[in-house]
Amino acid sequence: MRLRTLLVPLLALLLTLVAAPPGSAHPARSQNAGYLFVYFTGEGTADGEQIRYALSRGDDPLHWRELNGGRPVLTSTLGEKGLRDPFVIRSPQGDRFYLIATDLRMYRNSSGSWDQVQRHGSKSVMVWESTDLVHWTDQRLVKVAPDTAGNTWAPEAYWDSRLREYVVFWASKLYAADDPDHTGSTYNRMLYATTKDFRTFSAPRVWNDPGYSVIDSTVIKDRGTYYRFTKDERDPSSGSPCSKFITAEKSRNLTDTSYGFVADCVGSGGGAPAAGPPRPSADRPPPIRQRAIMSSGIPVRCSDSELYAHMLDILGRLVGFDTTSHKSNLELIHYVQELLAGNGIDSELHWNEARTKANLVATAGPGDGGARGVVWSGHTDVVPVDGQSWSADPFTLRLTQDAAIGRGTADMKGFIACCLAILSRTDHARLTTPVTLMLTYEEEIGCVGARHLVEEMRTWQGRVTGCIVGEPTGLDVVVGHKGKQNHRITFTGEPRHAALAPQLPNPIVAAAPLAGPAGSRNEEFRTEGPHDDRFDIGHSWINIGRIDGGVKPNIVPESCVVDLEIRNIPAHACDDIAADLHGHATGALRDGMRALSDVAEVTVEQLSDTPSFAIEPDHAFVTFVREAFGATEDPCYVPFGTEAGLICGHAGIPTVVCGPGFITEAHTADEFVALDQLRGCLDRLTSLPLG
Template sequence: MNSSRDLLETLVAFDTTSRESNLHLIDFVRDYLAGFDVPCELVYNASRSKANLFATLGPADQPGIVLSGHTDVVPVDGQPWTVPPFELSEREGKLYGRGTADMKGYIACVLALVPALVHAPLRRPVHIALSYDEEVGCLGVRSLLKALEQRPVKPMLCIIGEPTELKPVLGHKGKLAMRCDVHGQACHSAYAPLGVNAIEYAAELIGELGRIGRRLQAPEHHDKRFDPPFSTVQTGVICGGKALNIVPADCRFDFEIRALPSHDPSEVAQQLQAYAEQQVLPRMRAVSEQSAIHFSELSTYPGLATDAHSEAAQLIAEFSGSRAFGTVAFGTEGGLFDAAGIPTVVCGPGSMEQGHKPDEFVSLEQLEGCDAMLRRMLESIC
């Protein structure tokens, strides 16, 4: 029952959608590790409904390697699954189920390595780090990293096992998600000039976001390692209005910036806020002094840009068997580990082409490849 395939079957059966608790999965991992006399530390959220897990195997007084994964998965609501999403189904060499690719397949491979880790003469420690709420803004890992900051010895490398088809990834974009609330003044639509139409002024702000985004596409802002090679801006949610014959008093929209590691995404938010205060709000308040525009942060995480000549890059090349370093468009917890002073790379089984979709899967070949990569890591620190 210690094979990566069997462990994945157990992990998939836990519904750890971000809106749910992950404690049943964490309890399983804690008990699994206890079976090998491996203690672990749990770092809970404020309501103690979720927890991060951190365990160390080997000499804790040496810099070691963190094998990190998130336990939460995205919802299956409304998706046309042809197999039960929280049961592992096998078909033609593929293992189907929510989280198989993103990223319980990697966690299963890490846990399958535990028996070998326990019996190996480790010169350096291996740390297992499992987090919660990655899918909703990389929230849980922050408290785990805060706890790790108190330790006298920092890890030399963190491997984030997001699905990259086991290709070593050294970079990804950062993200800033924002909300804008526009408050105007309602009135009968027959007297529209007497009101402040919040939807129309929100549309002006969204239009300005589009102009900022187009400026970021200029060649001088490009980084050809990424696809697309520039920072992107997009509005994803908008709501407002009560009825067609009422000038809407309120409108809200959410937008995000996916920024190159060299670009501070808050610059976009600051530019939009300046436009709002200087160009839009004065016209609104000329009609109603109570008009307001308010910006609030929804979530943020930094990008990752590990040097291809760093020790971390050389290690993942050795473990993965490839020096074809790449980047990915999606974000990970890697930027937060890196910001905490832990050199970080991304490399795991499966493909994000299957992540977040119905009938998500990871191939048995990819699981076996991840097992082999982790065994090479183990051999290098024995």
């Protein structure tokens, strides 16, 4: 156990803490007053194990002023009635603080001896909430450790934007399940649980167990990598040269149970053993040498907070361009050209035939020999807002505490904004692998723009590492999706008086039997396959979505239109399914109509084609992306289509789909993407080891 400091950047806190009366307004957020030091003083005095505050003298964490006359600010009346190891975390929305602490009092062995409190100590953490760090809720005692634990020491927390939960971690000695009295010999290891509200926690899991006692972990995140600093609690008599010093490790995934080694014996050259891990401030960059070791991602010439603000500015501009699929995207494309040119990145445009729309390709970094490196791909068009009930202008970005709202924010201008923010701030002279941005038009109506780029992309063979398509997947890495084709079959006859109906072909009657073969094929797909169990619906399907014909009951219909959609698993070609339906319509059904009229006709038209996509989950590029992004869950498969089928299946470029937001949030009124998803996207893209 140790005395532990915590530096939390505060906003105009000094006057608030010193002078604010109860019930006063929250502190102003116009300027920083300093760092808040939340601490306890130890078990030497009766009130030493309660919470105190000190404030730094401006931006100087070496000189402090005690607040509240040095007296406790928070005291405990629950559990062991002592508070040690306080830790404060701010919510990602910035509207709330949580303070957690160890439930333990060692003054005159109030809770027992050091051995006793590690066998029969508290299994809970103490929790408070505040909106201003001055006025706190009543304390609450929340159990987080398992029944096999003997103690719950030094809790800390970190917000995980991937899980969208807080990860709370602490040290516990764990005893055998058949040792309910905890009489055996064991050691401390680090555990964690997750929570959204510090009231309800997941089941605890072991986080760090090197086979000997470790305590007091702390974490800081830098450019998508989590760095964990943990005290080696072995006794110096064990012979370990690192006992009582710090071990540093890293991982792309906060809850990873096997962090990679960085260094041990940290602090051993500086004198006495450490009393807990160092705590870098989130607002102060680590020392230059430390950052050089930590960063192997994309070299961005700004802080994380500046990059995030820059991304939101860009997103506002992108949403402001109405790029509904039937409209031009050139205003947006020219904006992107200018933005990238400002950082020395040239763009190529690939036009549609009418030159009203364009695809954009731009490469940053070493492009010798036409190298394309890692491609970031997104489409610029959005679906219409017609008929939707929006609460405000769809093409004006609105920001709430936790979301960005506007047409295309989820699908997929949020991803494009992240790409542009990074590329416009990247020191591309320091890139060791190129990054190529590819923006397309008319994805929403059949991947038209990407289809026109296929031949160009085929020329990149041998000069491209792979492609990330940033469709909204909740930042999960997707390695497969179904394909989709839309078809229209039109039955045409002669519009005449209904009195002559027995002598004429009826297009509606002729079209109706098309549903029978479609239904039979669907049942065949369901029972006989082919099957692909990677999808929730593991077979292909034909959906007849619209039948439209006729004017009035007293007129023989002139025509009947049948619109249908085919969704196919990757191993089942859409073209084959469509050919069967087309053959039936233009064969037996047309023959039946022509038996009554030579002018009867059946025509077929393919309206769109989004090819299916599949790449092996253990493909080298998939592994590269997952390791860089810190993905621990298995790659997944989704039911919606993307341009990945063209990029991977037709152009031959290894591809994954991964982007911010969720498909359930796309195409809707008040479409939105969570700000945490955008932050996570920036973290992941900048973590790619290309610098």
